[in-house]
Amino acid sequence: MKFCGALSGMMGLEFLPPVRALAGPAASLRPAELVAEALASKPLLPIIWLHLQGCGGCTEALSRSKSPGLADLVLDKIALNYHETLMAAAGSRAAEAMRAVMENEKGKYVLIVEGSPSSGAGGAFCAIGGRSGADILREAASGAAAIIAAGSCAAFGGLPKADPNPTAALGVGGILLDGPVVNISGCPAIPEVTAGTIVHYLVTGELPKTDGLKRPLAFYGHAVHDHCPRRPFYDAGKFAMAFDDAGARAGHCLYKLGCKGPTTYNACSLVKWGEGLSSPVQSGHPCLGCSEPGFWDWEGFYRCQSAPLEGPAAAVSGGAPGAGFVPEAGPASEFLGGRG
Numbered sequence: 001m002k003f004c005g006a007l008s009g010m011m012g013l014e015f016l017p018p019v020r021a022l023a024g025p026a027a028s029l030r031p032a033e034l035v036a037e038a039l040a041s042k043p044l045l046p047i048i049w050l051h052l053q054g055c056g057g058c059t060e061a062l063s064r065s066k067s068p069g070l071a072d073l074v075l076d077k078i079a080l081n082y083h084e085t086l087m088a089a090a091g092s093r094a095a096e097a098m099r100a101v102m103e104n105e106k107g108k109y110v111l112i113v114e115g116s117p118s119s120g121a122g123g124a125f126c127a128i129g130g131r132s133g134a135d136i137l138r139e140a141a142s143g144a145a146a147i148i149a150a151g152s153c154a155a156f157g158g159l160p161k162a163d164p165n166p167t168a169a170l171g172v173g174g175i176l177l178d179g180p181v182v183n184i185s186g187c188p189a190i191p192e193v194t195a196g197t198i199v200h201y202l203v204t205g206e207l208p209k210t211d212g213l214k215r216p217l218a219f220y221g222h223a224v225h226d227h228c229p230r231r232p233f234y235d236a237g238k239f240a241m242a243f244d245d246a247g248a249r250a251g252h253c254l255y256k257l258g259c260k261g262p263t264t265y266n267a268c269s270l271v272k273w274g275e276g277l278s279s280p281v282q283s284g285h286p287c288l289g290c291s292e293p294g295f296w297d298w299e300g301f302y303r304c305q306s307a308p309l310e311g312p313a314a315a316v317s318g319g320a321p322g323a324g325f326v327p328e329a330g331p332a333s334e335f336l337g338g339r340g
């Protein structure tokens with residue numbers, strides 16, 4: 001109920017027609033109850049979870065999510081028919097499980113992709129069962145009702161795509177040029193955002209509205225900076241200049257230590273991590289920009305952006321991704337506002 005309440009607040013689920021349709025007999029329900037009611041009325045959602053080039057961190061993060069816990073989602077709301085990391089079956093038994101979903105649930109299942117496909121060496125990289133990850137992705141996507149690229153590797157190529165990109169890695173959108181793809185960027189993806197996107201599809205039968213990088217607006221509509229607990233110090237011009245100086249100990253803004261929060265769009269400052277306990281910036285580390293395309297190849301995690309400091313709110317708040325970020329000369333500029 002707590003999760004449904006949070007989703008109602010962030011995604012406005014209770015206002016969407018499929019959920020409102022329940023409002024007849026359930027008109028007296030509160031928004032969270034309405035969403036929970038809609039969720040309870042849906043059949044199990046079949047899911048194929050492909051794991052391509054990535055570290056497994058997005059699965060790790062989701063399996064530690066408590067709201068709802070992955071176990072709750074798997075047991076109650078989704079049928080995780082194929083997930084290479086979590087399933088007990090291996091080899092041909094696992095391949096059969098995936099084929100069974102593709103044949104029996106054609107047009108109904110959701111494909112979640114973790115990790116990036118490779119377009120290099122004729123499919124030799126990331127080959128599974130003798131087939132390239134890109135081929136498997138194309139085939140699995142052809143019968144999917146919706147496709148969720150979970151994490152920055154799947155969304156934009158992530159670490160495998162970082163220079164010199166030896167496997168010619170791409171984001172899912174680089175292989176599937178059309179199709180119902182939504183990107184849940186982040187390294188890893190915030191588990192509540194992945195789970196929230198699945199729940200949105202479950203109760204409405206549609207993917208949520210997205211920004212220009214195909215990320216759900218409900219979660220990626222604001223910069224990390226917009227709701228950062230250190231924001232009052234940014235506005236007051238108070239910055240930590242070293243990780244152990246008096247400013248850092250007083251909670252001052254980490255902008256001059258390389259924080260990319262002003263140009264990074266994700267819900268870290270609102271949803272947070274560890275059941276809402278904290279976020280990278282809150283716990284004392286600059287935002288690395290992990291939810292934006294090409295962040296591994298920016299000019300340095302601890303190098304200050306060159307956006308002008310005067311009028312900070314005007315420079316960044318509510319702007320499009322990339323607004324307010326004035327890149328210094330160098331290769332990082334090619335990633336700004338673009339797709340990795």
Ligand code: SF4
Nearest residue numbers: 225228253254259261
């Ligand atoms: Fe927070 Fe970083 Fe913005 Fe400073 S620059 S207010 S630490 S997000």
Ligand code: F3S
Nearest residue numbers: 268280287288289290
């Ligand atoms: Fe990533 Fe920055 Fe959030 S590094 S986890 S987008 S605070």
